Amino acid sequence: MRLETTGQKAFKICQLTDIHLGDTPLNAASQKSLTAIDKLLQTKVMSV
DSSP states (O other): OOOOOOTTOOOOOOOOOOOOOOSSSOOHHHHHHHHHHHHHHHHHHHTO
16 A cells, blocks of 8 residues: 655544444444544544
8 A cells, every 4th residue: 555645735544443343234332333433533634
């Protein structure tokens, strides 16, 4: 894998590990995890 950037804009890398989701359809616990991840990413992306 090769990471290339253009210009002088900063970027962030987010690594999520050990995320154990249930089978589909997702159960309440899995959906809660995905909602929390989405909220985290939206907050961090908007703060760049």
